[in-house]
Amino acid sequence: MRLYLVSRNPKKVEELAHLAKACGIELVPIDIPKVEIQSEILVEVALYSATVAHLSVKRPLIVEDSGLFVKSLNMFPGALSSYVYKTIGVRGVLKLMEGVEDREAFFESVIALAAPTLDGVKTFRGSVRGRIAEEPRGTGGFGFDPIFVPEGYTTTFAEMGIEEKNAVSHRGMAFRALCRWLLENCERIACEGWT
Amino acid sequence: MRLYLVSRNPKKVEELAHLAKACGIELVPIDIPKVEIQSEILVEVALYSATVAHLSVKRPLIVEDSGLFVKSLNMFPGALSSYVYKTIGVRGVLKLMEGVEDREAFFESVIALAAPTLDGVKTFRGSVRGRIAEEPRGTGGFGFDPIFVPEGYTTTFAEMGIEEKNAVSHRGMAFRALCRWLLENCERIACEGWT
Numbered sequence: 001m002r003l004y005l006v007s008r009n010p011k012k013v014e015e016l017a018h019l020a021k022a023c024g025i026e027l028v029p030i031d032i033p034k035v036e037i038q039s040e041i042l043v044e045v046a047l048y049s050a051t052v053a054h055l056s057v058k059r060p061l062i063v064e065d066s067g068l069f070v071k072s073l074n075m076f077p078g079a080l081s082s083y084v085y086k087t088i089g090v091r092g093v094l095k096l097m098e099g100v101e102d103r104e105a106f107f108e109s110v111i112a113l114a115a116p117t118l119d120g121v122k123t124f125r126g127s128v129r130g131r132i133a134e135e136p137r138g139t140g141g142f143g144f145d146p147i148f149v150p151e152g153y154t155t156t157f158a159e160m161g162i163e164e165k166n167a168v169s170h171r172g173m174a175f176r177a178l179c180r181w182l183l184e185n186c187e188r189i190a191c192e193g194w195t
Numbered sequence: 196m197r198l199y200l201v202s203r204n205p206k207k208v209e210e211l212a213h214l215a216k217a218c219g220i221e222l223v224p225i226d227i228p229k230v231e232i233q234s235e236i237l238v239e240v241a242l243y244s245a246t247v248a249h250l251s252v253k254r255p256l257i258v259e260d261s262g263l264f265v266k267s268l269n270m271f272p273g274a275l276s277s278y279v280y281k282t283i284g285v286r287g288v289l290k291l292m293e294g295v296e297d298r299e300a301f302f303e304s305v306i307a308l309a310a311p312t313l314d315g316v317k318t319f320r321g322s323v324r325g326r327i328a329e330e331p332r333g334t335g336g337f338g339f340d341p342i343f344v345p346e347g348y349t350t351t352f353a354e355m356g357i358e359e360k361n362a363v364s365h366r367g368m369a370f371r372a373l374c375r376w377l378l379e380n381c382e383r384i385a386c387e388g389w390t
Contacts, residue, residue: 036233038240074282074283075282076282078282083275087272088268092271
């Protein structure tokens with residue numbers, strides 16, 4: 001089965017390609033503009049993106065949106081994490097956390113699936129709890145990975161290999177939910193014919 | 196001439212109503228969802244919003260989007276100012292500016308106009324340079340007004356009355372550009388018939 005991925009982030013493509021391979025999916029990045037709305041609700045952002053992308057290319061596709069939600073910052077940067085990363089970055093978030101005791105945070109991922117044989121858009125979620133590190137550590141992953149330590153770990157996402165990160169990450173969890181659903185519903189939605 | 200305003204922000208509605216009155220426009224707030232895309236480019240956000248709103252209500256309308264762009268923060272919070280205001284707020288931006296010498300910033304406003312007798316959407320810009328105050332001051336205005344001191348002034352936007360703020364603000368400048376354009380083009384676009 002072939003699935004297109006609307007993304008211009010090579011690191012995200014790489015992580016999702018690993019997950020897709022384990023699910024028997026051929027994941028093909030597709031370079032079209034991704035329309036992202038300003039919403040605190042990740043599901044809304046992904047739903048809208050997938051709907052617009054599908055109207056434009058009419059192929060089976062997914063979009064993946066994720067965000068880092070920091071409890072003591074009123075869930076900032078949340079659904080707008082990539083914009084915040086590009087402007088004030090990891091250092092900005094660490095500065096906002098200076099002197100803050102409560103470092104609880106979570107990463108959330110939403111994958112939205114659209115295809116000609118599907119009614120509407122289907123979404124899949126994953127989330128992982130953790131805390132904001134005092135200093136950035138590691139060079140793997142992308143975005144805020146160097147300052148996120150998942151619950152039960154001492155290493156940041158950026159200190160993990162791609163397989164290890166996928167096993168615990170919000171994105172891995174969301175993709176595995178997509179994979180399970182496709183396996184269970186493939187016949188009904190004729191997913192083997194997706195090209 | 197009647198013009199609808201897509202906004203759920205009563206303070207913004209109030210400022211624009213003052214400006215509209217001076218231009219002989221009856222400005223009517225309209226309570227429909229405003230779709231805002233994630234873009235660093237304010238013009239894109241306003242264009243998209245106005246297009247979607249106009250498709251839905253098919254009446255002459257404007258949307259106004261504005262943002263505070265701080266030079267030493269890579270133009271953060273920029274086009275996403277309202278989201279940043281709702282999460283980390285004025286205190287968050289002041290914390291990011293702690294110890295930062297260069298406090299240069301500007302406010303920008305874009306008004307997008309859509310109407311049945313117009314070809315496409317027309318946009319109008321206004322911007323005002325200034326600096327980020329050390330502490331919030333004043334209770335007028337909204338958003339980041341308490342920490343923005345326009346060039347040539349010692350008071351923040353929040354310390355000004357509505358007329359004084361409109362005379363110097365980005366929003367006032369954008370609205371006056373809209374007003375001038377409407378006066379010059381009213382006959383051609385039959386704006387007197389807008390209801």
